[in-house]
Amino acid sequence: MKTAGLFENNEVMAGINKFLNKFDISITYNMEELLNNVSNISSCQDLEAILIHSSARPKEQHKKLLYNIRAILPNILLIWFCHENEKDEQFEAWAFSAVGLKHIIYINENGEIPVNRLVETLTAEHERLVQLEEAKKQKQAVNTKLLRVKPPPKEKIVEKVVEKKIIVEKEVIVDRPTVVKGLLKIATFSVSPGCGSTSMAVRLGKYLSQHGKTAVIEVDGSDSLQFAKPTANCDYRALKKPEELGDALYELYRSGFNITVTDYGCLFKINSDGSLDRNQEDSINRVLLKEFIKADVKLGMAFTAPWQLEKLKFFTPGNEVFEGLCGKAYEELCFLTDGEEDKAEKDLNGIKCFSRDTDTDILIQTLLPDIAVPKEKKQQRQYGIFRLLPRIRGV
Numbered sequence: 162m163k164t165a166g167l168f169e170n171n172e173v174m175a176g177i178n179k180f181l182n183k184f185d186i187s188i189t190y191n192m193e194e195l196l197n198n199v200s201n202i203s204s205c206q207d208l209e210a211i212l213i214h215s216s217a218r219p220k221e222q223h224k225k226l227l228y229n230i231r232a233i234l235p236n237i238l239l240i241w242f243c244h245e246n247e248k249d250e251q252f253e254a255w256a257f258s259a260v261g262l263k264h265i266i267y268i269n270e271n272g273e274i275p276v277n278r279l280v281e282t283l284t285a286e287h288e289r290l291v292q293l294e295e296a297k298k299q300k301q302a303v304n305t306k307l308l309r310v311k312p313p314p315k316e317k318i319v320e321k322v323v324e325k326k327i328i329v330e331k332e333v334i335v336d337r338p339t340v341v342k343g344l345l346k347i348a349t350f351s352v353s354p355g356c357g358s359t360s361m362a363v364r365l366g367k368y369l370s371q372h373g374k375t376a377v378i379e380v381d382g383s384d385s386l387q388f389a390k391p392t393a394n395c396d397y398r399a400l401k402k403p404e405e406l407g408d409a410l411y412e413l414y415r416s417g418f419n420i421t422v423t424d425y426g427c428l429f430k431i432n433s434d435g436s437l438d439r440n441q442e443d444s445i446n447r448v449l450l451k452e453f454i455k456a457d458v459k460l461g462m463a464f465t466a467p468w469q470l471e472k473l474k475f476f477t478p479g480n481e482v483f484e485g486l487c488g489k490a491y492e493e494l495c496f497l498t499d500g501e502e503d504k505a506e507k508d509l510n511g512i513k514c515f516s517r518d519t520d521t522d523i524l525i526q527t528l529l530p531d532i533a534v535p536k537e538k539k540q541q542r543q544y545g546i547f548r549l550l551p552r553i554r555g556v
Contacts, residue, residue: 162287163207167192167226168242169216177212177274184280186287188212192230202233210286215243223252224259231260238286240264242274344414345373345529348456350425352472352496356462357517359385361497362424363397365460368521370395373419380406380449381426403448410452423456425449435474437482445486454487458528459494462517465501470508478510495528 164181166188168174178188190205192213211230218226230239241256243249245267256262264282268274347365351358359379363386366377370392379386379399386397396418400406406423413421430444431437438444453459463473475483478491495513498505506514515524 162186162209162283163189164210164212164283165190165192165195165205165208166212166214167196167217168212168214173214180276181280181283184284186280186283193217195233196229199233208234208237209290210238210240210283212240213242215241215247220249224255227256227260227262238263240266240279240282242266242268244268244270246270344410344418345420346410346456347420347422347458347460348425348453349422349460349462350428350453352427352429352431352461352463352476353469354427356427356464358426358462359383359424361460361462361517362422363389364521365525366395366397366420366422367392368525369420369422374417375420375422376413376418378406378409378421378423379426380423383426386424403446406449406452423452425453428453429475431472431475433468433471435471435477435480437475450486454490457493459490460528461494461496463496463498463505465498465505470501470505473505473508476509476512478512 162185164186166174166177168177174188174191181187190208192211195201195205211234213226213230215223227239239260239262241262241264243265248267253262253265266274266279347369349358349362349365359381362377362379366375369375371394374394374396376396376398377386377389379397380403382401384399386399389397391397398409400409410421410423428446428449429437461476463469473496474480476494476496477483478489491512495515496502496505496509497515497517497519499517502514502516506512515527
């Protein structure tokens with residue numbers, strides 16, 4: 162095993178070398194000379210370890226020394242010698258992490274070196290390198306053998322020419338509802354008793370059921386939903402108590418429903434002059450109002466007779482009572498009337514009004530443009546490739 166040494170003087174290096182020769186280990190190269198003439202490194206292919214004595218350089222140059230050695234010999238084992246009373250834990254920690262120092266040999270106060278440990282360290286490194294070299298040779302031998310083996314001749318494959326079909330696209334518009342994800346909440350209510358909020362809720366539920374799993378909920382206690390015709394993908398529920406609405410909506414969401422249409426009935430008790438009827442204890446149900454505010458669309462049903470139109474003033478932007486109860490919810494609010502929707506919209510200062518006879522499809526596309534019907538393309542008609550070839554060639 163050949164090593165390089167850097168010691169305080171040549172006498173010390175010669176003494177250590179004499180001892181190591183007994184174990185077939187020699188300090189063949191002088192590290193000082195290699196540092197002074199880096200070009201000689203190429204002739205040191207058999208170098209396996211470097212022995213460095215701390216006394217070879219002043220303490221302030223130790224880091225620079227190890228950096229320089231590691232720069233020209235990045236993979237060689239480094240062994241550091243120093244006197245036991247000159248331990249520098251900070252430097253040692255740096256050397257282990259920065260330059261990959263593997264071993265430190267401490268010299269006792271009598272100048273004695275633990276040679277057994279030194280020999281064991283060098284022997285273990287030599288055996289490791291020998292094993293790596295043997296593994297490398299075996300791998301090369303296997304690769305060489307594989308290259309010499311001729312691959313079997315490839316079988317001739319006769320390809321059959323098969324007539325393929327070309328698909329010619331033709332645009333076809335297909336009406337397919339978009340499935341709503343999440344929980345879309347729609348609220349219907351009547352400005353006056355009997356305006357038809359329940360009928361509108363059933364109508365919306367039937368239509369929206371093609372866009373997702375829908376539930377129509379009745380909370381005004383009228384029990385009118387019992388007369389609704391069963392519809393696929395649409396569930397009807399009549400709650401006994403207003404307090405059950407919050408839990409019911411949460412349960413529907415957890416059960417995978419996409420849309421809820423809640424009929425609040427005559428939620429606001431309004432006088433003919435557009436003021437809230439404070440004389441009635443149930444002029445406003447705070448429990449229902451809490452869920453009403455959360456609705457994404459609030460659809461009011463109203464009459465347009467002269468004594469009924471005045472009630473719409475309650476919902477006019479700027480009404481402190483309505484805004485105090487519901488906030489400025491005008492973007493989600495609209496009304497369906499039995500006629501004169503333009504006049505009603507004017508009285509409401511721009512809040513959208515529609516005729517209750519408006520087609521449901523148009524109404525949904527206006528109020529809920531996010532679930533408008535998309536257009537899709539289908540592929541139709543197939544032609545044999547040989548039928549198209551004359552056309553392609555211009556024949």
